[in-house]
Amino acid sequence: MSLGNVKAFVFDVFGTVVDWRGGVAREAAPFLQRYGAAGARPEAFADAWRSRYVPAMRKVSGGERPFVRLDVLHRENLLDVLPEFGIDPNDVPAEAIDELNLAWHRLDPWPDSIEGLRRLKTRYIIAPLSNGNIRLMVDMAKRAGLPWDAILGAEIAQIYKPDPRAYLRTADVLMMKPEEVCLVAAHNDDLAAARKCGLRTAFVARPYERGPGQAVDLKAESNWDVVANDMNELADAVHA
Amino acid sequence: MSLGNVKAFVFDVFGTVVDWRGGVAREAAPFLQRYGAAGARPEAFADAWRSRYVPAMRKVSGGERPFVRLDVLHRENLLDVLPEFGIDPNDVPAEAIDELNLAWHRLDPWPDSIEGLRRLKTRYIIAPLSNGNIRLMVDMAKRAGLPWDAILGAEIAQIYKPDPRAYLRTADVLMMKPEEVCLVAAHNDDLAAARKCGLRTAFVARPYERGPGQAVDLKAESNWDVVANDMNELADAVHA
Numbered sequence: 001m002s003l004g005n006v007k008a009f010v011f012d013v014f015g016t017v018v019d020w021r022g023g024v025a026r027e028a029a030p031f032l033q034r035y036g037a038a039g040a041r042p043e044a045f046a047d048a049w050r051s052r053y054v055p056a057m058r059k060v061s062g063g064e065r066p067f068v069r070l071d072v073l074h075r076e077n078l079l080d081v082l083p084e085f086g087i088d089p090n091d092v093p094a095e096a097i098d099e100l101n102l103a104w105h106r107l108d109p110w111p112d113s114i115e116g117l118r119r120l121k122t123r124y125i126i127a128p129l130s131n132g133n134i135r136l137m138v139d140m141a142k143r144a145g146l147p148w149d150a151i152l153g154a155e156i157a158q159i160y161k162p163d164p165r166a167y168l169r170t171a172d173v174l175m176m177k178p179e180e181v182c183l184v185a186a187h188n189d190d191l192a193a194a195r196k197c198g199l200r201t202a203f204v205a206r207p208y209e210r211g212p213g214q215a216v217d218l219k220a221e222s223n224w225d226v227v228a229n230d231m232n233e234l235a236d237a238v239h240a
Numbered sequence: 241m242s243l244g245n246v247k248a249f250v251f252d253v254f255g256t257v258v259d260w261r262g263g264v265a266r267e268a269a270p271f272l273q274r275y276g277a278a279g280a281r282p283e284a285f286a287d288a289w290r291s292r293y294v295p296a297m298r299k300v301s302g303g304e305r306p307f308v309r310l311d312v313l314h315r316e317n318l319l320d321v322l323p324e325f326g327i328d329p330n331d332v333p334a335e336a337i338d339e340l341n342l343a344w345h346r347l348d349p350w351p352d353s354i355e356g357l358r359r360l361k362t363r364y365i366i367a368p369l370s371n372g373n374i375r376l377m378v379d380m381a382k383r384a385g386l387p388w389d390a391i392l393g394a395e396i397a398q399i400y401k402p403d404p405r406a407y408l409r410t411a412d413v414l415m416m417k418p419e420e421v422c423l424v425a426a427h428n429d430d431l432a433a434a435r436k437c438g439l440r441t442a443f444v445a446r447p448y449e450r451g452p453g454q455a456v457d458l459k460a461e462s463n464w465d466v467v468a469n470d471m472n473e474l475a476d477a478v479h480a
Contacts, residue, residue: 135415138390150391175375
């Protein structure tokens, strides 16, 4: 599989590069224990928190509110989800809320991510094109050793994916034509939005991102330019 | 010397981290030879090109024109400087102009820069706070091995230093108070502007940045928080 004149690979991060569900559950477990929801399943808490992600971003993309970074949305969503698990946010110190909110800064990469990224970096520019804010991405990269060349994405574009401006502004900042940039994602809808903007597309399957019962994004749903089972297969496919 | 609660070091790059004069002269030499200015000193050409840098940025900062990335200003300045060296820009293929303009993407670090940055990176977030655009900084870092955690600076702030917004927006993106961020620069005026915004300041002396006859910035002209002779001395001073 040749990707023609691609010079940069940009990455969806939550789910594609790192395991948000496992990481958030790990950080939520002692919090739930401490604040009166010891019986709750931390994975269910992670799922409930994450489920508020897309609706919250839509309010920004739809113009209902100005752009705010993802840390802000995550914190609002956290306050929103606590009562569902029997926790009154007013019973929790603000510092404990802030600390749990940083769970998203401390997610672990999938086992193949670091090696695959290192290989891709030898031949291409690599950067996140994530809805996560810059500081979140920097903290995550430093902790996990993700070897990004730059941190791009929503905060630079001041708009969230799948708004076309998020993809096009990323290509613009890279001083590349859209077809010189390839989005790597485990999510078919992200890739479809990128393709509409003229970017090249690489699907990396993450069938356990949402746990053992995952029902969506189990496989490529279109003829993406590359389809791979992990980052090393992607690196193989593009000769990196 | 303690820097209190500093969590990030952000860097002026041209002159502080890399040797722009030597690098531009190296790339200009074959160009001058080829296009009829074989007798010109490449260092004089580098100086003349660089001398147009501050006036060009002032037009943006002063509101005379909207923000454009530094590559654009560099190219305009290059067309402007060629006749001074007896070269008619119309006699040079556009590709050769574009190629020489990329000299700024291919500058070499000072001998201590990489080791000093690597040491600082173990304890702090490190990023350029340069007027250079993101792609320029990425190309430079990949070629030279500069281990940045992120690429910050003028293109993210959409304004050039020494406008206060360049410093304050950088702290904002890092989600830090200004006093948690330390600017590292070889230029007293850059540090003065950063201090006015509340950032901490570290002067690294580069007395040969402008060649053997350098007359400015030979030493610290204020009580900057750290004064060092190179990046390793800076790392020593902040226990990195």
